Amino acid sequence: MLSDKSRPVIEATLPLVGSRIGAITPNFYSRLFAAHPELLDGLFSRSNQRSGDQQQALAGSIATFATHLVNHPGTLPETVLSRIAHRHASLGITEPQYQVVYEHLFAAIAEDLAEVITPEIAEAWTEVYWLMADALIKLEKGLYAAQANSKMWTPWKVAAKTAAGAGSLTFTLEPADDTPVTPALPASTSASRSSFRTASARSGSTPFPGTPAPAGPSPPSSTTAARSPRSCTAR
Numbered sequence: 001m002l003s004d005k006s007r008p009v010i011e012a013t014l015p016l017v018g019s020r021i022g023a024i025t026p027n028f029y030s031r032l033f034a035a036h037p038e039l040l041d042g043l044f045s046r047s048n049q050r051s052g053d054q055q056q057a058l059a060g061s062i063a064t065f066a067t068h069l070v071n072h073p074g075t076l077p078e079t080v081l082s083r084i085a086h087r088h089a090s091l092g093i094t095e096p097q098y099q100v101v102y103e104h105l106f107a108a109i110a111e112d113l114a115e116v117i118t119p120e121i122a123e124a125w126t127e128v129y130w131l132m133a134d135a136l137i138k139l140e141k142g143l144y145a146a147q148a149n150s151k152m153w154t155p156w157k158v159a160a161k162t163a164a165g166a167g168s169l170t171f172t173l174e175p176a177d178d179t180p181v182t183p184a185l186p187a188s189t190s191a192s193r194s195s196f197r198t199a200s201a202r203s204g205s206t207p208f209p210g211t212p213a214p215a216g217p218s219p220p221s222s223t224t225a226a227r228s229p230r231s232c233t234a235r
């Protein structure tokens with residue numbers, strides 16, 4: 001729950017912070033990826049980074065969370081938190097990474113609001129960040145504990161490919177080894193990384209019309225509703 005000290009500060013600064021998300025976000029990601037380039041190649045999807053809306057999801061959701069704390073004291077936006085936690089758990093986000101995100105996000109906020117920010121404002125928003133982060137970390141711990149195995153990535157193979165419209169194929173995947181598969185829940189998402197080992201990919205041509213052949217394993221890019229066997233569509 002938001003403290004009595006922070007509540008009026010958040011109420012007063014929400015419109016300003018909300019209106020600056022678009023400027024804070026690119027600064028945050030350039031700081032984050034400069035300090036941790038591995039996150040861009042192993043975790044965040046490059047195509048999502050090119051989309052402004054998706055880029056703003058993280059910082060924007062903190063402003064939305066703050067709005068909820070102000071308007072519905074004593075409660076948390078459970079559905080939103082659950083959706084984010086499932087997405088994070090599908091990507092293997094870890095607790096120490098929350099400190100990394102905090103540092104770069106708050107450096108970007110401090111720079112953008114340099115002329116108006118005070119220690120009270122920074123403290124109140126830090127409280128909001130960690131209320132949200134702690135709620136997500138707790139949910140993600142529960143999701144990791146419920147997994148049928150302790151591995152982040154397990155090998156799956158293509159069981160079937162079917163045409164799904166112009167330039168699209170639907171892949172049906174099944175486990176490629178004996179690692180126990182976590183039963184899917186309605187809210188579950190899964191992340192996939194793929195490498196193409198077809199003759200055409202090896203020779204450098206494109207595996208599908210209009211799709212560049214990746215040089216190696218891709219960063220996690222697609223999420224699918226988790227079913228077993230799983231299917232996803234490639235364009």
Ligand code: HEM
Pocket residue numbers: 039043044045046048049057058059061062083084087088091093094097098099101129132133136
């Ligand atoms: C309080 C802190 C955080 C908040 C509020 C937050 C919020 C979000 C939101 C709203 C999404 C989009 C979810 C959706 O697709 O429905 C998201 C996705 C994601 N988050 Fe977080 N997040 C936080 C911390 C982190 C941390 C610590 C990491 C790891 C470095 C991380 C990595 C990601 C990644 C990789 C995605 C997928 C985006 C993509 O595909 O490019 N997040 N997060």
